[in-house]
Amino acid sequence: MVLGQEHIKARLQQQIAEGRVPHAQLFCGPEGSGKLAMAIDFAQQLLAHGADERGQRMAALLQHPDLHFVFPVHKPEGQSSAPTSDQFIKEWRELLSQSHYIDLPMWMQALERVKGKKDDGKSSVKKVQIYTEESDDIMRKLSLVSSQGGYKVMIIWLPELMHVNCSNKILKILEEPPQQTVFVLVSNHPEQLLDTIVSRCQRVDFKALGEDVIAQSLVAERGLDETTARFVAHSASGSYTRALQMLSTNEEEILFFNMFVLLMRKCYQRDIKEMRAWSEQIAGMGRERQKSFLEYCQRLVRENFIYNFHRPELNFMTRDESEFSVRFARFINERNVFGIMDELSQAQRDIEQNANAKIVFFDFALKMIVLLIQ
Helix, strand or coil, X not given: CCCCCHHHHHHHHHHHHHCCCCCEEEEECCCCCCHHHHHHHHXXXXXXXXXXXXXXXXXXXXXXXXXXXXXXEECCCCCCCCCCHHHHHHHHXXXXXXXXXXXXXXXXXXXXXXXXXXXXXXXXCCCEEECCHHHHHHHHHHHCCCCCCCCXXXXXXXXXXXXHHHHHHCHHHHHCCCCCEEEEEEECCHHHCCHHHHCCCEEEECCCCCHHHHHHHHHHHHCCCHHHHXXXXXXXXXXXXXXXXXXXXXXXXXXHHHHHHHHHHHHHHCCHHHHHHHHHHHHCCCHHHHHHHHHHHHHHHHHHHHHCCCCHHHCCCCHHHHHHHHHHHHHCCCCCHHHHHHHXXXXXXXXXXXXXXXXXXXXXXXXXXXXXCC
16 A cells, blocks of 8 residues: 555556556655655556466566665674575565565564674664675576566665665676566665666656655554554655554664653763763664764654744654653753754764764763753
């Protein structure tokens, strides 16, 4: 099921009906807008078009031999060769069987369940990427004749996480693919892709979903009452992925919230010892999760600043976040909000550049002591 985006649905259906399907399309837009769901639906329709009952059933189950997925995977420390997507296709299909509205943290959690935990309890999945080795698999798969005599579809999820060597190696096949081969690239950050990749694709822009669309689906598909559905839809800020996460126990977001609250309390108390312990704890999370945490902090700071204007229609928070803001929002004001956001942005840049995480987060915590009293 794909929510909203009716003009894009109509456009893709027309492509199939007329037999004029572009060889490469780039689906881009905000998280939770349905890009991956649309790519999968498009691939299923394309592969089922004119197929027999068996082919249609395989397409519906995402097990069609001419449907291929590429997505970021984890390379354990010390392993010489990088893994490819096929090694995790079972886990990928299991995640998609729950919902086609997923995000990177959800996929990393699925990978973490596969890899397990280290003895010290820290995450074993610290970084994911589409490695150079993936390009050889792409070339091999698409060089084969279609098993069903129709299209071959290659969906690349989050191509911005491709290693530059992988990107360069698939340029030619992306520009001149074998007959009846279709690429669909699904990107949150197309600006991070190589210009040569973008130029070879027909771009399709998705918009954030409207609150009415999300609320109606939550009522019809999830059985929520109208009031709850409206609250969740508003807090989801245009992302159906976030809306679904709010309905379940999102361990990562709960962790981020608790870590943020703990830091703010320790900074207010000027408890340097506990702030250092906090820094060491978050330093063990892995860089992708650290970046997600810093993005979460920036969102929550913005929400608390807006909370002070007493315009609830402008706030997009969970109930726990809203209850916390009743007491905390007064500490985020015109005098310090830009300083706090700058420090969070700087910390994120440092983490992305592989700086020492303990130093980055402890330094940020120390600066928050001063910022919170302004």
